[in-house]
Amino acid sequence: MAPMTRLRATNSIPTSLMAKYYAQRASAGLIITECTMVSPLSNGYVNCPGIYSAEQATAWQQVTDAVHQKGGRIFLQLWHSGRIAHPSLLNGKLPVAPSAIAAVGTLHSAAGKVNLDTPRALATEEVSQIVEQFRQGAKNALEAGFDGVELHGTFGYLIDQFLQDGSNQRTDRYGGSIENRARFLLEVVEAVCEVMGGQSVGIKLSPSSTFYGMHDSNPLATFSYAIEQLNRFKLAYIHLMEPTEDDLKHGTAIDAVLSTFRPFYLGSIVTNGGYDKFKGNRILETGAADLVSFGKPFIANPDLAERFAMDAPLNNVNFANIYSTSDRDLDRGYIDYPFLDS
Numbered sequence: 001m002a003p004m005t006r007l008r009a010t011n012s013i014p015t016s017l018m019a020k021y022y023a024q025r026a027s028a029g030l031i032i033t034e035c036t037m038v039s040p041l042s043n044g045y046v047n048c049p050g051i052y053s054a055e056q057a058t059a060w061q062q063v064t065d066a067v068h069q070k071g072g073r074i075f076l077q078l079w080h081s082g083r084i085a086h087p088s089l090l091n092g093k094l095p096v097a098p099s100a101i102a103a104v105g106t107l108h109s110a111a112g113k114v115n116l117d118t119p120r121a122l123a124t125e126e127v128s129q130i131v132e133q134f135r136q137g138a139k140n141a142l143e144a145g146f147d148g149v150e151l152h153g154t155f156g157y158l159i160d161q162f163l164q165d166g167s168n169q170r171t172d173r174y175g176g177s178i179e180n181r182a183r184f185l186l187e188v189v190e191a192v193c194e195v196m197g198g199q200s201v202g203i204k205l206s207p208s209s210t211f212y213g214m215h216d217s218n219p220l221a222t223f224s225y226a227i228e229q230l231n232r233f234k235l236a237y238i239h240l241m242e243p244t245e246d247d248l249k250h251g252t253a254i255d256a257v258l259s260t261f262r263p264f265y266l267g268s269i270v271t272n273g274g275y276d277k278f279k280g281n282r283i284l285e286t287g288a289a290d291l292v293s294f295g296k297p298f299i300a301n302p303d304l305a306e307r308f309a310m311d312a313p314l315n316n317v318n319f320a321n322i323y324s325t326s327d328r329d330l331d332r333g334y335i336d337y338p339f340l341d342s
Contacts, residue, residue, distance in 0.1 A: 044081030104213025242273025
């Protein structure tokens with residue numbers, strides 16, 4: 001089950017409703033949670049959960065307990081939004097980023113839809129502080145009972161912002177060359193692996209995503225270097241996103257991410273992007289990927305694995321209720337999808 005933002009936390013605290021949601025889907029081979037903040041300054045959306053406090057870790061324990069009681073396994077996705085934030089979500093503070101370059105797009109805040117502001121560029125000494133926030137998030141995830149963590153390196157958030165030269169125009173040790181731009185990613189991976197061991201750590205990357213205006217002058221060189229460097233950590237997996245139709249409208253997007261980057265990685269690869277049962281089985285049979293993750297099908301079908309096994313019909317997604325930015329009707333489009341046996 002792929003990580004998917006659902007926005008059902010209360011003041012960054014996971015809830016019993018979230019525990020029920022994940023427990024309903026415990027028959028997935030592995031659940032990866034929604035993006036979860038490693039610090040108050042990493043908040044990009046209303047009602048996102050965090051993992052930077054003891055209270056949050058305790059609240060996540062009800063989620064992991066519920067999933068484990070159903071025989072499931074669950075990784076927490078660690079996330080820093082970087083420039084994809086707004087002062088109204090950060091107690092009036094500017095978002096931070098590698099460089100003072102605004103992202104493209106808007107956000108839903110407590111005050112409604114807002115344009116993305118130009119972020120504040122992080123000082124060199126601040127970067128190591130954020131690495132430590134990821135390390136502490138991993139420690140808290142262990143305390144909360146998670147089986148592992150996935151680092152959110154996709155869709156234009158902070159790790160991705162450092163890696164790609166469209167958002168990183170620094171002149172210090174974290175900018176310029178590909179090696180420098182990949183430094184933050186690799187330092188975060190190393191810190192989290194020191195806490196959990198590489199076998200309990202994954203990372204998600206999106207070499208072709210143009211979300212929030214992301215781009216790189218040479219994505220093949222940038223991501224092949226980063227992926228090759230990840231081999232030394234012996235991770236549980238890397239999680240690669242295929243491009244969307246919107247991504248492919250941009251000339252630099254790599255059309256076939258999995259086949260392009262498979263030669264650079266020696267370990268397990270999870271692939272994601274528009275798969276159904278047939279396409280997923282076909283890609284596994286080729287050996288190009290080791291696992292396939294599913295997003296929207298798991299939103300509408302808590303028993304997706306059983307439905308696949310039986311070739312049963314799938315529920316349709318209620319797109320109007322994928323996200324929640326209020327405290328009303330939180331269960332609609334969340335925990336109310338019918339199981340096959342009902």
